[in-house]
Every structure is written in C-alpha cells, then in structure tokens.
Amino acid sequence: MTAKLPSQVSRTSRLYEVMDLMLDSVGDPLGLSGLAASASYSSFHFDRIFRELTGFSAVEYQRKRRLRRAAHQLRHEPDVPIVRIAQDCGFPSNAAFAKAFKQQFAMSAKAWREGGWRAYMDQQVGRESDVSFFVAEPGNLDVILAPYCAPEPGTVAARIEVRMLPAVALRYQRFFGQSGAALSIACHTVICEGERLHGIAPGAPWYGVFDEDPGFTGEDEYCYDFGHAGGAADASLGMRVLPAGAYACLDFRHEWPRFRSMYEDWLDRQATWRLDSTRPHIQQVERDCAGQWRGWLALPVKKR
Known part of the structure; x- marks a missing residue:
C-alpha cells in the first residue's frame, strides 16, 4: 500500500467517521449539509471527496445502506410490518420506500419478503462475491x-x-x-x-x-x-x-x-x-x- 500524505490521512479519517455516523443513524434524517458539517467541509466539497472515496454521492450511499438494512429486516424479521421497517430505515412514507426498494432490488418489498431475496442473493453471490472475509495466501486462492x-x-x-x-x-x-x-x-x-x-x-x-x-x-x-x-x-x-x-x-x-x-x-x-x-x-x-x-x-x- 502506498503511504498517504498527512492531509490525505486526515481527510480519509474524517470521511470514515461520517460513514460510521451514517450507518449508526440509518433511521435518522441526516441531510447533506449536516453530514458535511460533521466532517468540517462545505456541502459541495464534502460530496465531491465522498464520491472520490466510495464511487457514490453521500446521499446515494446513505439511501443504499437504508435499503439494505430494510432488506435484512424483511428477510429476518417476518413479523415486523413493512411500513414499520420503512420508518425505522428513515423513509418518510411507505410510497417513497416502495419506489426506492423496487429501484434497488427490482421487486417489491412484499415479493422480497416472500422469498425473492433468495434469487437476488444467488445472482449476487454467483460470482466470487460471497466474501466470508478470507485471508488466504496469494498463492493459494x-x-x-x-x-x-x-x-x-x-x-x-x-x-x-x-x-x-x-x-x-x-x-x-x-x-x-x-x-x-x-x-x-x-x-x-x-x-x-x-x-x-x-x-x-x-x-x-x-x-x-x-x-x-x-x-x-x-x-x-x-x-x-x-x-x-x-x-x-x-x-x-x-x-x-x-x-x-x-x-x-x-x-x-x-x-x-x-x-x-x-x-x-x-x-x-x-x-x-x-x-x-x-x-x-x-x-x-x-x-x-x-x-x-x-x-x-x-x-x-x-x-x-
């Protein structure tokens, strides 16, 4: 790994902290300006460097994490109503959640809960993406x-x-x-x-x-x-x-x-x-x- 300059380390560390805040606050209405302020950046500068680091805008990154949290709950907590999961994951209305979920997973939340998650997962892990955090030697992959x-x-x-x-x-x-x-x-x-x-x-x-x-x-x-x-x-x-x-x-x-x-x-x-x-x-x-x-x-x- 190439050594980072002190300014790069400081910037990356601040972005890590914001990302962890986003994860811990999936259900809270965190706006771009608030996220930027927590990292001591302007909204424009924060969004630019966040995109450089992750490949996504801060708003899109948070939306995807909220949807994946909802996907987990839909699979593993079948007794919790979908509208409650939508609220817990930070969506202002069930309609907004339904639209966003279908855009992300190509099916409704109801279809996902009824077993659609399995087909989606099989498609995802059909490549080498079923990471269980291997640390095998490079010569033994x-x-x-x-x-x-x-x-x-x-x-x-x-x-x-x-x-x-x-x-x-x-x-x-x-x-x-x-x-x-x-x-x-x-x-x-x-x-x-x-x-x-x-x-x-x-x-x-x-x-x-x-x-x-x-x-x-x-x-x-x-x-x-x-x-x-x-x-x-x-x-x-x-x-x-x-x-x-x-x-x-x-x-x-x-x-x-x-x-x-x-x-x-x-x-x-x-x-x-x-x-x-x-x-x-x-x-x-x-x-x-x-x-x-x-x-x-x-x-x-x-x-x-």
Missing part, C-alpha cells in the same frame, strides 16, 4: 475462486455456538468495491505490512468486519474493514469499536467456511435466534505456530 457449495445438512449447525463477545477497539483499513481474491490479497498485504512495519507479532489476531449481509450487497458497494485490536497507533488507519453482544460463532482451522452456510444450515432452521442487523458480521483470523490459518466467524444475533 483456489478456495476463494471456487463456487459456493452447500455443506451437508446439519454439519455447520452442529459446530455453531452462541457466545457473548466483548467489545473490541479496532484499528482498521477500509476497502471499497473489492471482494473475493482481490480483497483476500489486500488483507494479506495489510497483515504483512503490520508485522513488518508496525511490530505486530506473527500469530496476533486480525479482524474482518462487514456491516451488511454480503449476499445483498453488489460488488461495487462492498465496504469492508480489516485490522487489528489496539496496538501501536497508526495514523493511516481508522478506529472503531466492534460492539459487544450475542454472536453465533463458528470456529475453523485450516479451512475457510462461509457466512452463507451459517445462514442456511443454522439461522434459517432454528426458532430461538434471528439476525441482528444493527451489528456487524465479524471474522477473527490468526496464524498458528505452523503458519496455518485458524479463527472464527461471528454472526450477530438476538432472541426472537
């Missing part, structure tokens, strides 16, 4: 490039344990519009440079964070954070706190399981837990003494 293959029924569910995870302060590098092999190589580079330049010990844990369901997010809209807990300050990295709470955890060793298998083999088949769309998906990875990868996937859940 076959597992990432391989198409998704559903596990034998019950084999993943038998390994899942719901745990209360503590909050983690994370220093991270943020990636946009990367998935599959490109994202894997980028994360591997972050690890190598962290160990070489910042004294992070080999075998230290690293965290991958995705705030939305990977199956509902187009490749060019991916926003993925990867980094380490605490350690020496690095001005080029962002800072966020991974929230504590209940997570369905799948431990792995010398393999790369996918979040999709956790959804399909466990989450959709039990009656106690449902996805908590207000908290992120998390992966922890580390090398063992033989240099092999191990870690866990954590799916945020709440009681039904």
Whole structure:
C-alpha cells in the first residue's frame, strides 16, 4: 500500500467517521449539509471527496445502506410490518420506500419478503462475491475462486455456538468495491505490512468486519474493514469499536467456511435466534505456530 500524505490521512479519517455516523443513524434524517458539517467541509466539497472515496454521492450511499438494512429486516424479521421497517430505515412514507426498494432490488418489498431475496442473493453471490472475509495466501486462492457449495445438512449447525463477545477497539483499513481474491490479497498485504512495519507479532489476531449481509450487497458497494485490536497507533488507519453482544460463532482451522452456510444450515432452521442487523458480521483470523490459518466467524444475533 502506498503511504498517504498527512492531509490525505486526515481527510480519509474524517470521511470514515461520517460513514460510521451514517450507518449508526440509518433511521435518522441526516441531510447533506449536516453530514458535511460533521466532517468540517462545505456541502459541495464534502460530496465531491465522498464520491472520490466510495464511487457514490453521500446521499446515494446513505439511501443504499437504508435499503439494505430494510432488506435484512424483511428477510429476518417476518413479523415486523413493512411500513414499520420503512420508518425505522428513515423513509418518510411507505410510497417513497416502495419506489426506492423496487429501484434497488427490482421487486417489491412484499415479493422480497416472500422469498425473492433468495434469487437476488444467488445472482449476487454467483460470482466470487460471497466474501466470508478470507485471508488466504496469494498463492493459494483456489478456495476463494471456487463456487459456493452447500455443506451437508446439519454439519455447520452442529459446530455453531452462541457466545457473548466483548467489545473490541479496532484499528482498521477500509476497502471499497473489492471482494473475493482481490480483497483476500489486500488483507494479506495489510497483515504483512503490520508485522513488518508496525511490530505486530506473527500469530496476533486480525479482524474482518462487514456491516451488511454480503449476499445483498453488489460488488461495487462492498465496504469492508480489516485490522487489528489496539496496538501501536497508526495514523493511516481508522478506529472503531466492534460492539459487544450475542454472536453465533463458528470456529475453523485450516479451512475457510462461509457466512452463507451459517445462514442456511443454522439461522434459517432454528426458532430461538434471528439476525441482528444493527451489528456487524465479524471474522477473527490468526496464524498458528505452523503458519496455518485458524479463527472464527461471528454472526450477530438476538432472541426472537
């Protein structure tokens, strides 16, 4: 990674903070002027540099995040009325929500809830975009490039344990519009440079964070954070706190399981837990003494 100038680091850090504010305030009416002011920019300048960083205007970016939050709730909270979900996700009227949802997902919210989400997801993850936050070695990418293959029924569910995870302060590098092999190589580079330049010990844990369901997010809209807990300050990295709470955890060793298998083999088949769309998906990875990868996937859940 090319080193950033101090002015670039400061600008990027401020934009990260605004993006996190947008995510935490999906249901609030955040206008462009307010977002710009929170980053100490004029509206025009803020929108320009936000578009440079993400490929979207700030208003469009927030609209897409609201719609994906609604898509998650429609799938995982079937008892919540559509009009309530529209309100919770910041839409002023059900009509405005219905129009925006159909523009984004090419179907109505009702059709999505009744199973349309599956066809949409299959289309999205039919490429290499079913990221479960791999950090495979650049010379061993076959597992990432391989198409998704559903596990034998019950084999993943038998390994899942719901745990209360503590909050983690994370220093991270943020990636946009990367998935599959490109994202894997980028994360591997972050690890190598962290160990070489910042004294992070080999075998230290690293965290991958995705705030939305990977199956509902187009490749060019991916926003993925990867980094380490605490350690020496690095001005080029962002800072966020991974929230504590209940997570369905799948431990792995010398393999790369996918979040999709956790959804399909466990989450959709039990009656106690449902996805908590207000908290992120998390992966922890580390090398063992033989240099092999191990870690866990954590799916945020709440009681039904």
